[in-house]
Amino acid sequence: GENVEQHPSTLSVQEGDSAVIKCTYSDSASNYFPWYKQELGKRPQLIIDIRSNVGEKKDQRIAVTLNKTAKHFSLHITETQPEDSAVYFCAASSDYGQNFVFGPGTRLSVLP
Amino acid sequence: GAGVSQTPSNKVTEKGKYVELRCDPISGHTALYWYRQSLGQGPEFLIYFQGTGAADDSGLPNDRFFAVRPEGSVSTLKIQRTERGDSAVYLCASSPGMPSGNTIYFGEGSWLTVV
Numbered sequence A: 001g002e003n004v005e006q007h008p009s010t011l012s013v014q015e016g017d018s019a020v021i022k023c024t025y026s027d028s029a030s031n032y033f034p035w036y037k038q039e040l041g042k043r044p045q046l047i048i049d050i051r052s053n054v055g056e057k058k059d060q061r062i063a064v065t066l067n068k069t070a071k072h073f074s075l076h077i078t079e080t081q082p083e084d085s086a087v088y089f090c091a092a093s094s095d096y097g098q099n100f101v102f103g104p105g106t107r108l109s110v111l112p
Numbered sequence B: 001g002a003g004v005s006q007t008p009s010n011k012v013t014e015k016g017k018y019v020e021l022r023c024d025p026i027s028g029h030t031a032l033y034w035y036r037q038s039l040g041q042g043p044e045f046l047i048y049f050q051g052t053g054a055a056d057d058s059g060l061p062n063d064r065f066f067a068v069r070p071e072g073s074v075s076t077l078k079i080q081r082t083e084r085g086d087s088a089v090y091l092c093a094s095s096p097g098m099p100s101g102n103t104i105y106f107g108e109g110s111w112l113t114v115v
Helices: none
Strands: A006-007 A010-014 A019-025 A032-038 A046-052 A056-059 A062-067 A073-078 A086-094 A096-101 A107-110 B005-007 B010-013 B019-024 B031-037 B044-050 B054-055 B063-066 B075-079 B090-095 B110-114
Touching: A006 A086, A019 A086, A019 A107, A032 A062, A046 A056, A056 B110, A073 A086, A096 B031, A096 B044, B005 B090, B010 B019, B019 B090, B019 B110, B031 B075, B044 B063, B044 B075, B075 B090, B075 B110
Parallel strands: A010 A107, B010 B110
Antiparallel strands: A006 A019, A019 A073, A032 A046, A032 A086, A056 A062, A062 A073, A086 A096, A086 A107, B005 B019, B019 B075, B031 B044, B031 B090, B044 B054, B063 B075, B090 B110
16 A cells, blocks of 8 residues: 655744655555645645646645655745644545545744 | 534543544535544544445454445444544545545544543
């Protein structure tokens, strides 16, 4: 089955700096890669996703890149703000259901 | 409803008791997922429904755990003979299902504490 690894487990950045979180996956059949943000005590919320037919997707200050050959994808947050502080999870899935496998998470702290 | 609804939001139960957790998915979503999340961990897959049938139940940890979705909408996760190690947040998520899309949307979770 699919296995998703995520690094780093914790990340601290100064406000205004960029943050990068990296994930790798094992199943070449996976072709959908969402990223979720989870604040303390809240539900995970989708922030951006990418499908395997594109290599990069951007939405304002966040972007995701995908390298299918190497089976890794990354989340990039620019101009970080204190409200970006949360736990971020990557996930992998195929189009035809099965389960979504999540990474273990990265706790991002943006220091003022 | 507007989002995925889960009840109860919090449940404290004694070891050995039976527990039911309910999930009401987004209207029209055919796919429904149950995950378990322990403190400091990522969501751990339990079971996935497509319509009424369990398409993948490989994540259920043992036969004390069972889930149903009899009419293809509301789902119930059932835990028998609860153990302290079952304490976690149980997250439900739903998705339109392909070909409409497979983005999943989570509920707020049911916090289960077994004492």
